[in-house]
Amino acid sequence: MKNNIGFLIAVLAAVFSGCSSSQAPSRQIPDAQVRAMGMAAAEAPDELALLAVKSQYLLQDSTKTRVFLYVDAYKGKQRMSVSEFLNSYNLNYVIYSDYGTRDRLGYGNVKLSTENVAVQEKKLVIQFEFDSPKRESGVLLSELSQIGTLKKVLNDLTIPFKQQQTNDLYAVFPSATQFPLERHFVRTNETVRLLNLEKSSQPLQVFYYRHDFDPAGSPMNTSPKAASKTLSVDSIFTIQSTQELQFTREGLYNIFADTTQKEGLGLLVVNDRFPKTTQPELLLEPLLYMSTNTEINEIQKAEDYKKALDTYWLTLMNGNAPLAKQTIQNYYARVEDANALFTTYKEGWKTDKGMIFIVLGPPDKVQRSKDKEVWTYNQRGNAQNVNFTFNRRNNQFVDDHYELVRYAEYQPIWYPVVEAWRNGIIR
Structure with a gap:
């Protein structure tokens, strides 16, 4: 075993592959979108596939809305070029008054060109604009359809047209790019700008929290939640929108254009x-x-973390180093994907969604409504058609914070899968 010390941890520095896609909608259901995560790339060399679509919006004011779609697009096993995408897909949209209704507030076709489609962080990004309906909020349903086929991918996005909070008006842009980041996190020393659609220079108030948030609790823990811990502000400072910024300290930043508002733009x-x-x-x-x-x-008590981690994995796998290596890759690939998919005001692996994703993998379908998501697993552990419900909760940092509804009845589902991880059975 001594010869294996250190080599397993080195595995973790490798680039892990995995389903780092978001949820890819499969068909339109007006009261919810059914989505699948972790889709495989097209097998045929020239087959086109949109593996995932994520979206966000920015309000110019109460009359104009701009939407950004981030598309994982492949031709075979290679990422699709802008020209290939433009020659192969159409985009149209419908605005509904809410989930569960067919009350249409607007619709349109988007003319795709190199002026509104580009590549950013390996994904295709599409932007389009429309007149905001004279309503408090609505649900935008975007449809990307492959020309000459019946294949299409849908994306739903709730937009509060009249809310006008900081995170409705401002977004984080990589330096010298036209599209905002799709993620809630930036890396230390990454150069970014905070912009509104008018690109006007405005003072922004920043509250910095040096706080380590707790990971998700067990899905079987139905005990009443303890009182929320008090968050202490580490520092407060002012920045100017449009200026290039580099955040050198890790932690949570909450940014306000108007400090009388309750919700800011949270950035980890x-x-x-x-x-x-x-x-x-x-x-x-x-x-x-x-x-x-x-x-x-x-x-935690070990003097040498690397040696202790090696010993942990090799002990679980009864000294089988190749099995330990594969299990390490599988587990931390899930952690990486959870961070990429679910990071909000805390790292994605710490969220309720991240916990379920890491242990059970991508759900077989996701059903969304205005205030919740339901993840369904066709079979896990000793059960079939297992549902996990995540309720959307108000949060001062982000607008997509979800909490799991916990049940003691998850125990016969959860523990067999955890044991499978510990035995190196998960692939």
Whole structure:
């Protein structure tokens, strides 16, 4: 075993592959969108596939809305070029008054060209604009359809047309690019700008929190939640929108154009390797979802984290180093994907969605409504058609914070899958 010490941890520095896609909608249902995550790339060399579509909006004022679609697009196993996409897809949209209704507030076709489609962070980004309906809010349903086929991908986006909070008006843009980031995090020393659609220079108030948020609790823990911990502001400072910024301190930043408002633009600043997890101290934390308290405490007390982690994995796999290596890759690939998909005001692996995703993998379908998401697994552990419900909750930092509805009845589903991880059976 001594010869294996150190080599397993080196595995974690590799580039992990995985389903780092978002949820890809499969068909239109006016009261909800059914989506699948973790779709595989097209097998045929020239087959076109849109693996995932994410979206966000910016309000210019109460009359104009701009939408950005971030598309994981492939031709075979290669990413699709802008020209290939433009020659192969159409985009149209419908605005409904709410989920569960067919009350249409507007609709239109988007003419796609190199003026509104480009590549950013390996994804195709599409932007389009429309006149905001004279309503408090609505649900935008965007449809990307492949020309000459019946294939289409849908994306739904709730837009509060009259809300006008900071995160409705401002977004984080990489330096010298025309599209905002699709993520809630930036890396230390990454150069960004905070912009509104008018690109006007305005003072913004920033509240910095140096706080380590707790990971998600067990899905079986139905005990009443403890009182929320008080968040202390570490520092407050002012920045100017449009100026180039680099955040050097990791932590949570909440940005306000108007400090009388309750909700700001939450931004998590992370290390330059994120969403990957490679530092030994950080590798330990996500193991709590498949480990006992005793195992975690023993690693924490160890003088050599790397050696303790090696020993942990090799012990679980009965000294089978190749199996330990594969299990490490599988587990931390899930952690990386959870960070990429679900990071909000805290790292994605710490969220309720991230916990379920890491242990159980991508759901077989996701059903969304205005205030909740339901993830369905066709079969996990000893059960079939298992549902996990996430309720959307108000949050001062982000507008997509979800909390899991916990049940003691998850126990016969959860523990067999955790045991499968500990035996190296998960692939």
